[in-house]
Amino acid sequence: MLSYTEENYLKALLKLSFQNEDKPEAGTNEMAAHLGVKPATATDMLKKLKEKELVNYKKYGKILLTESGKQQALEILRKHRLWETFLYDKLDFSWDEVHEVAEQLEHIQSAKLVDKLEEFLGFPEFDPHGDPIPKANGDLPVLEKILLSEVKEGEICQVVAVKDTSTVFLQYLEKLQITIGTAIKVLERIDFDGSMSIQISDEEARNVSMKFAESLFITLHHNICQQK
């Protein structure tokens, strides 16, 4: 049985491995930063996780999840995203409130609870942020998504996920009335600074920065599973 803290390290490593798409590995400092601890602390924990054969790691080398570590990390991510869906769908939490509470709920130990919760929610495939919810066997539903910044002029797309999950960004989205499923039409791309003029739903045109366009995942196919 893993401790609360060990679980957080595994989940951090899984998330970093998603980010560094090419090579699913991470460094000590990167891990530490992600978890809000000092590098020395991460080194200690990594040695412990290596002992338990949850990560592959040697001194001064890169860190990689073992198969066992990956499965456990996926299970935690599964719980996190199911709980986020519960809070959003059933308890009327808003988009930017669910994460903090799910960070706690993801550590509840009960296989039955997770499976019953999934059933109660109707076997959702994506969480309120549009991220895929791992299945009980570890499979990840996939959704073809690209960044808003990659969309050509004149095309219409639909928001499926956020790349940046910071509260400031989520609140900015709320202000813009952008949520999972919102339709966006790219009116004009400004080469000068990477910004673009977009139309949100049926509202008036609006300019967004390159940073913004690179923080939002969309799909060109209108086939996503609406969250609400």
Place this chain on the structure above:
Amino acid sequence: MLSYTEENYLKALLKLSFQNEDKPEAGTNEMAAHLGVKPATATDMLKKLKEKELVNYKKYGKILLTESGKQQALEILRKHRLWETFLYDKLDFSWDEVHEVAEQLEHIQSAKLVDKLEEFLGFPEFDPHGDPIPKANGDLPVLEKILLSEVKEGEICQVVAVKDTSTVFLQYLEKLQITIGTAIKVLERIDFDGSMSIQISDEEARNVSMKFAESLFITLHHNICQQK
């Protein structure tokens, strides 16, 4: 903010204070036994809780919750019983499975979560064991209940709660098909050993021991809030 462990000590003290009805106080050994730790450990924690003014305690003396400690303990009990109700009502957990998971869920920190959960469950007053769920302000719903052993011959009563919450007892109840709300008629009381002959719902007569009759709370009025 209290730690997971501190919360468990406060809740234990509240439970013991319910048990020792006359004087709502407890001893160090009693606390330790209830929490599954050694008395020395309890002494340490009690000193810490005293520092935080959550308990009244002095060396070799009895332990009592302060008003602040009691409020916090009630809040934890509230969460525990709401979660038990959620697991039972919404996720089809059985009577004897809910407690273990609620022990973990009761420590989730989010005022909004508790209140939304209560609303989602329809403001239940009693948990699946028939125990009252503290309101947000700390008030406890009351239900006039007596032990099955106190019921006179010929009277019909209705199960409202269990005094013994051990798994063996709960499973025995399940076998007898006794649940919250089950009607029981006392057919005969045997003075010799305190056992009694009872009729459960509309089934055939059955003998139960004094120990059994003293472990089950019932109400003579048929006005309880059915759990399911």
Place this chain on the structure above:
DNA sequence: AACATTTGTTAGGTAAGTCTAACTTTTATA
């Protein structure tokens, strides 16, 4: 190749929560 910067490790220390073993105080009983 030499040096500077970044990255990662080690050593030593702290706080929370637990333990055992030895001790003290209170309570019960002969």
Place this chain on the structure above:
DNA sequence: TATAAAAGTTAGACTTACCTAACAAATGTT
């Protein structure tokens, strides 16, 4: 009331997860 038993405390030690400060290895830059 003297003594035995029960209840409670203290001292010292362990584990987990964290820190700072000093050090070592790897990497990047002239």
